[in-house]
Amino acid sequence: MVGIYGLGGVGKTTVAEDIYNRLFNIFDGSSFLEKISKNSKTNGGVIQLQETLLFEILGDRNLKVSSILRGINMINESLCCKSVLIILDGVDELDQIESLLGKCDGFASGSRIIITARDKHLVDPLGNGHSTYEVKGLNxxxxxxxxxxxxxxxxxxxxxxxxxxxxxxxxxxxxxxxxxxxxxxxxxxxxxxxxxxxxxxxxxPSRGIQKILKISYEELDETELDIFLDIACFFNGHYMDYVVDILETYDLYLISSIPKIIDKCLVTVDQYNKLSMHDLLQQMGREIV
Structure with a gap:
């Protein structure tokens, strides 16, 4: 399993699509499932994704899934002897992976599962033997x-x-x-x-750009939102110790909150412990304020 994460609009889906197009024909079967977050909000949505995966790999339109658990069993039973390439694009909850594929331990040797997410925290727990990759901006x-x-x-x-x-x-x-x-x-x-x-x-700022950037912002809780906006308005480019000294006086729980903002790639901390934020994120935050 490989987790691909990064800021909204940085090209995670594009990278996954390119990998898929280059490699799908060397596997016994392949499936690219898009917009996992949007399409798995209901049991029916998850079942439809399972049916899409089974059809794309097996080519049988008559396969129908009666429940999520039955779909997981069908996927594991049908694909256990096949090397497969599966892309889960746009995951925003860990249980979305398990509700689609189960424990992901029933696939044949040589199979690859690639997950794209905005949040590093979602791909970190993939476990030993798996890897994560952050998509950086273009040079x-x-x-x-x-x-x-x-x-x-x-x-x-x-x-x-x-x-x-x-x-x-x-x-x-x-x-x-x-x-x-x-x-x-x-x-x-x-x-x-x-x-x-x-x-x-x-x-x-362009509405099209802000719409994509706001998705990660809107997933923050109230305290995290306050910290993000404070950084956008006052602390972009300042050292972490300085920011912590000031914001902790406002009971903003920085020790638990800032790592979540960093995991969503909304803020970065460099080797000198200095906070920074992409100019377009800063512009978005100031526009919100």
């Missing part, structure tokens, strides 16, 4: 290429748009979601329209 060259593909339909911008393109790259800070949305938005626009749109983005 500058990768960001330029992705943006140019959407804004200009080629790898290089127009000569008179280099500086404007670089402003977008600095604004997006390597987040593929932002680069894609802004690239599509800027395609075919004049230079004057670009300048106007950039000023607008800097003052009013």
């Amino acid at each position: 500058e060259q990768e960001a330029i290429e992705l943006f140019n593909q959407h804004a200009f339909k080629r790898n290089k911008p127009k000569e008179d748009c280099w500086e404007l393109a670089n402003q977008v790259i600095r604004y997006a800070k390597g987040l593929p979601l932002a680069l894609t949305i802004m690239g599509v938005d800027f395609y075919g626009r004049t230079k004057a329209e670009w300048k106007s749109a950039l000023h607008k983005y800097e003052k009013f």
Whole structure:
């Protein structure tokens, strides 16, 4: 099992899709289950996911699952002799994995299960022999290429748009979601329209970008929300000890709360114990306030 985690919009699903497309044909069977969180809110949703998995691997549309437990048994019985590649994309609760696949110990040798999640805490408990991978933002060259593909339909911008393109790259800070949305938005626009749109983005964040970033934010409890907004407004770039000294006077339970915010990739702590937050997350937090 491999857990892939990272900030919303950083490309976890894209990475999983690429792995799937490269490797699915070397397995006896494969299944890519999307939006696990959204599609497993009810027993019926879980059963439908189980039926989809069985169909994609076995190719039998007549297989019907009568209950979640029966579905787990059918999956384990049917796939125990097959090497399979299974992607569970968008998990936000640990029990979603078990309700779909059980203990994940009934698959043949050589099988691979890949889980994508926004929360590191969800993929850490996978156990010995399994691994986790954090999807980082794009480096500058990768960001330029992705943006140019959407804004200009080629790898290089127009000569008179280099500086404007670089402003977008600095604004997006390597987040593929932002680069894609802004690239599509800027395609075919004049230079004057670009300048106007950039000023607008800097003052009013894109709803499409905020919608994705807010998902992790909205999963925080009330205390964690307060801490996140305090960091966005006052403490981005400050040392952890300084932030703890101030916020602990407000009974915000930092020792238990900050690790949860970090696990959701909303805040990072560097080797010098300094807190930092992606500029777009900070912009979102200040907009919320």
